[in-house]
Amino acid sequence: MNEQAADVIIVGGGFMGAATAFFLRQRGRSVILLERGLIGQQASGVNFGNVRRQGRHICQLPLANRSRAIWGRLSELIGEDAEFLKTGHLRIGYRPEHIGMMEAYRDASDPYGLDLELISANQLRQRFPFLGPEAIVGSFAPHDGHANPRLAAPAFGRAARRAGATVVENAEVDTIDKVSTDFLVQTKDGRRFRAPAVQISAGAWGNRLSTRFGEPVPMIVKGPQMGVTEAVPYALTPVLGVSTKDKLEAIYLRQVTRGNIVFGGTGHGPADLDTIRARVDPAVTLHQFTQLTRFVPALAALRIIRVWSGIEGYMDDDVPVMGPSAKVPGLFYAFGFCGAGFQLGPGVGDVMAELIDTGHTSTPIEPFHISRFAAS
Amino acid sequence: MADPRIVIVGAGPAGTRAAETLVAAGLRPIVVNEAAASGGQIYRRQPPGFTRSAETLYGTEASRATAVHATFDGLVGKIEYRPETLAWNVQDGALHILHGVQASRLPFDALIIATGATDRVMPLPGWTLPGVYSLGASQIALKAQGCAIGRRVAFMGTGPLLYLVASQYVKAGAAVVAVLDTSPLSARLRALPLMAARPDVLLKGVGVMLRLRRAGVPIHLGITPVAIEGDGEVALLRATAANGTALEIACDAVGIGYHLRSETQLADLAGCTLAFDAASHQWLPVLDQDGRASVAGIYLAGDGGRILGADGAETAGKLAAYAALADLGRTVPDADIEKLRSSQRRMDRFRRGLAIAFPWPAHLAAALPDETLVCRCEAITAGELRHVATALDAPEVNRAKAFSRVGMGRCQGRYCGLAGAEIVAAARGVGVEQVGRLRGQAPVRPLPIAARVDGA
Amino acid sequence: MPTDGRFERLAELDRPAVPIEIDGKPVTARQGDTLLVAILTHVGSLRVSEFGDGPRAGFCLMGACQDCWVWTPDGERLQACGTPVQAGMRIVTRGAPWPILG
Numbered sequence A: 001m002n003e004q005a006a007d008v009i010i011v012g013g014g015f016m017g018a019a020t021a022f023f024l025r026q027r028g029r030s031v032i033l034l035e036r037g038l039i040g041q042q043a044s045g046v047n048f049g050n051v052r053r054q055g056r057h058i059c060q061l062p063l064a065n066r067s068r069a070i071w072g073r074l075s076e077l078i079g080e081d082a083e084f085l086k087t088g089h090l091r092i093g094y095r096p097e098h099i100g101m102m103e104a105y106r107d108a109s110d111p112y113g114l115d116l117e118l119i120s121a122n123q124l125r126q127r128f129p130f131l132g133p134e135a136i137v138g139s140f141a142p143h144d145g146h147a148n149p150r151l152a153a154p155a156f157g158r159a160a161r162r163a164g165a166t167v168v169e170n171a172e173v174d175t176i177d178k179v180s181t182d183f184l185v186q187t188k189d190g191r192r193f194r195a196p197a198v199q200i201s202a203g204a205w206g207n208r209l210s211t212r213f214g215e216p217v218p219m220i221v222k223g224p225q226m227g228v229t230e231a232v233p234y235a236l237t238p239v240l241g242v243s244t245k246d247k248l249e250a251i252y253l254r255q256v257t258r259g260n261i262v263f264g265g266t267g268h269g270p271a272d273l274d275t276i277r278a279r280v281d282p283a284v285t286l287h288q289f290t291q292l293t294r295f296v297p298a299l300a301a302l303r304i305i306r307v308w309s310g311i312e313g314y315m316d317d318d319v320p321v322m323g324p325s326a327k328v329p330g331l332f333y334a335f336g337f338c339g340a341g342f343q344l345g346p347g348v349g350d351v352m353a354e355l356i357d358t359g360h361t362s363t364p365i366e367p368f369h370i371s372r373f374a375a376s
Numbered sequence B: 001m002a003d004p005r006i007v008i009v010g011a012g013p014a015g016t017r018a019a020e021t022l023v024a025a026g027l028r029p030i031v032v033n034e035a036a037a038s039g040g041q042i043y044r045r046q047p048p049g050f051t052r053s054a055e056t057l058y059g060t061e062a063s064r065a066t067a068v069h070a071t072f073d074g075l076v077g078k079i080e081y082r083p084e085t086l087a088w089n090v091q092d093g094a095l096h097i098l099h100g101v102q103a104s105r106l107p108f109d110a111l112i113i114a115t116g117a118t119d120r121v122m123p124l125p126g127w128t129l130p131g132v133y134s135l136g137a138s139q140i141a142l143k144a145q146g147c148a149i150g151r152r153v154a155f156m157g158t159g160p161l162l163y164l165v166a167s168q169y170v171k172a173g174a175a176v177v178a179v180l181d182t183s184p185l186s187a188r189l190r191a192l193p194l195m196a197a198r199p200d201v202l203l204k205g206v207g208v209m210l211r212l213r214r215a216g217v218p219i220h221l222g223i224t225p226v227a228i229e230g231d232g233e234v235a236l237l238r239a240t241a242a243n244g245t246a247l248e249i250a251c252d253a254v255g256i257g258y259h260l261r262s263e264t265q266l267a268d269l270a271g272c273t274l275a276f277d278a279a280s281h282q283w284l285p286v287l288d289q290d291g292r293a294s295v296a297g298i299y300l301a302g303d304g305g306r307i308l309g310a311d312g313a314e315t316a317g318k319l320a321a322y323a324a325l326a327d328l329g330r331t332v333p334d335a336d337i338e339k340l341r342s343s344q345r346r347m348d349r350f351r352r353g354l355a356i357a358f359p360w361p362a363h364l365a366a367a368l369p370d371e372t373l374v375c376r377c378e379a380i381t382a383g384e385l386r387h388v389a390t391a392l393d394a395p396e397v398n399r400a401k402a403f404s405r406v407g408m409g410r411c412q413g414r415y416c417g418l419a420g421a422e423i424v425a426a427a428r429g430v431g432v433e434q435v436g437r438l439r440g441q442a443p444v445r446p447l448p449i450a451a452r453v454d455g456a
Numbered sequence C: 001m002p003t004d005g006r007f008e009r010l011a012e013l014d015r016p017a018v019p020i021e022i023d024g025k026p027v028t029a030r031q032g033d034t035l036l037v038a039i040l041t042h043v044g045s046l047r048v049s050e051f052g053d054g055p056r057a058g059f060c061l062m063g064a065c066q067d068c069w070v071w072t073p074d075g076e077r078l079q080a081c082g083t084p085v086q087a088g089m090r091i092v093t094r095g096a097p098w099p100i101l102g
Helices: A015-026 A058-071 A074-078 A096-112 A121-127 A149-162 A203-212 A282-295 A297-301 A345-358 B013-024 B054-078 B135-145 B160-172 B185-195 B199-214 B265-269 B309-327 B334-357 B363-367 B382-390 B397-404 B417-428 C035-040
Strands: A003-005 A008-011 A031-034 A089-093 A117-120 A137-141 A166-168 A173-179 A182-187 A192-195 A197-200 A219-229 A239-242 A251-255 A261-269 A303-308 A312-315 A321-324 A331-335 B006-009 B030-032 B080-082 B085-091 B094-099 B102-107 B110-113 B117-119 B132-134 B153-158 B176-181 B219-221 B224-229 B236-240 B246-250 B253-258 B260-262 B274-277 B282-285 B298-300 B373-375 C017-022 C025-030 C069-071 C077-079
Touching: A008 A015, A008 A182, A008 A192, A015 A031, A015 A149, A015 A331, A015 A345, A031 A149, A031 A192, A058 A074, A058 A096, A058 A345, A074 A149, A089 A096, A096 A117, A096 A137, A117 A121, A121 A137, A149 A166, A149 A345, A149 B397, A173 A203, A182 A197, A197 A203, A197 A345, A203 A219, A203 A312, A203 A331, A219 A282, A239 A282, A251 A282, A261 A282, A282 A297, A321 A345, A331 A345, B006 B013, B013 B054, B013 B309, B054 B160, B054 B309, B085 B265, B110 B309, B117 B135, B117 B253, B132 B135, B135 B153, B135 B160, B135 B253, B153 B160, B153 B236, B160 B176, B160 B199, B160 B253, B176 B236, B176 B246, B185 B334, B199 B219, B260 B282, B298 B309, B309 B334, B363 B417, B373 B382, B373 B417, B382 B397, B382 B417, B397 B417, C017 C035, C025 C035
Parallel strands: A003 A192, A008 A031, A008 A197, A031 A166, A089 A239, A197 A331, B006 B030, B006 B110, B030 B080, B110 B298, B132 B253, B153 B176, B153 B253, B176 B219
Antiparallel strands: A089 A137, A117 A137, A173 A182, A182 A192, A219 A261, A219 A303, A219 A312, A239 A251, A251 A261, A321 A331, B085 B094, B094 B102, B117 B260, B224 B236, B236 B246, B274 B282, C017 C025, C069 C077
């Protein structure tokens, strides 16, 4: 029976898998990328599209920095820019406690070059006249921006293929067996693949695979609640969000240059790993309306034309699973990015390729290692 | 035990007859109507204060239309009527509605979806120019507003509506400069055996043709559309006649349409299975003979489920109501139901005949020049869609939408979806049923951000 | 009286006048007109496409195509084919007054 072999097999063709495949090829490693559906079809393709470092856990910032550098030269690297725009990212606060939160984050993130600028109430309205009256403080990250999630992962997939990766779509992995120093991967349609290294980047399905290797993780699967308005004149340049611990106020929105305003947040909906279905809760959409007009009152004149959801994997410590397996040599993980993986995609690919290729990476990712869940 | 809550969406002929049937069974259904007046599209009512007779408005269908309107008017006190109310989503046994900016939820035990249809259109260069309207729009302008869409109107497309609207325009005194039908005469002859299932309708069609000929309206069969041209508005319609000669029709308005496209969005959101229907060349909800969809408690009636025309819609409305009643444990009149089913079977034969006589010219999609706009809302061309289907390897229409934006606009693919699928399929060399259909997403129509939950 | 409009009135000509404003110019519509008909019996288009393909004048007249959304100078949105004309309505067919701030 025919068997395809390579240096690395990647299971899961979302942003993480496609980017890793591309960067492995830059390092001269042969790679087979296996994707059950189409590249970037799941969480990678339906998320908000935020390319932000502001607001991340401090432990993610080295990785986010590495990723941000790649976003800045995407065209030169993969021939497409996925509509990345460095528009800046403004987070607002509604209450005095939010001022404290922002100051603390600015101080803690200072070593990482986010160049955050705290803005007081009057200056806020001068610079961003579309803001509603409740915003009393803002934190502006000038190097953040946004891109088009529907385009980014597929662009990496095409670039990986052009660089010589074997990218196989419509190939659902059935079994992964370790035989001596190699992994034997079989897809449901009977095709067989072999490699000494395997990366699991299967997103919300990652836990099902890590569990097979005796490394379950506490993952919760949820559906983001997204929507988009009709196109209107381009006026809201920065990506917009709220710095708050109250989830019900945590709306986020961005306007694309065509004029539509994409938004999400304040809640999640159910997502089903087996039917691969996730829904938007109409009650969440209606609640989002109240937060949208609170943030930008002028939005009250507009209509939304579409809502959508997706399937995202969240870790209960809000930190992804990334790095080598703690149990199986040659096995690597990059999944569970808690709805905040989009900006990290290129960086994850670059770091994982470095790790798999050389055995180590210059970017600290120990806080993401799966070993943190091993029974102590 | 409390009466079951039955919600009907739509107050056209199907919704009207469904409501009538439920009221006769002693129930008080909720009827949600997007419009201010009942009647739907074909039997659209003129505004208060307008003076034309039913004969003027509806021609041979005057008595049917009047009867449907009178029935609904008589029902208003016996139903919970929600006019000017949009049903924008359905989930977990509840319909989500909007009235003005008030949003609320209607839980139901049974939902009868009678949302009707829109025109089906095939794009051509220039079809977004001011002055181009659907056949349905051309008819609404006349019927509901007493207006013609222009002073020198050409009609192009195929189907009985093409001739009906043209003849209504002639009767109303509008200048109709040409009728262009993509279907050849031979197609109509081939369909005669099936169309003979409804001889009365066939005769009415012949009558319509005769009026047009007597008025001297040039009718061209078997044409190929080429383009609509003009400087910021319609000035000329170009087509190729069946014998290859070039047709150039000076006009200031063009009404286009190729039969109908079912409004299946609510059924889709409710989780009902849709399947590709070869006869009508579109994806339709899978229904049993009485209109039961694949999800328990959901029923479809009228052109929103299966296109049978306005009288077929009336029958379907009754059948759907009886099916809901039977499923809720009520007694239903089996003999009447059998008669209604037999009437539906006849109408279905006729429908299949219509599809043969006036086929959807799917082949025109592959021939559209690259610069032709396919998605009106987002202004995306056929060339961009082809690029996405080939160079970016989008194997089906949802992926093609993600890459090209076709179907992402306000109309949610109503006017670009079918032609878009033909273009993707042709570009990839596969049958159109292989490229799937645009996945339904809420809201069914644009939803205002000013909307607030009742009481909030 | 000849008009420059797109639509031609064929019937129901004797209806009360309804004064409205299109692009700052006062015109007279008829009671019972939809806003779309009120506009298109005076001018040739309702709006300009956001994406550069030129003027639009609606398409389906039944609330499905979403091509007839118009702006008022105060930044309100109206679906012209489904909105009954009312005295005092003001419409701008060029430009989109958004966002209205303050």
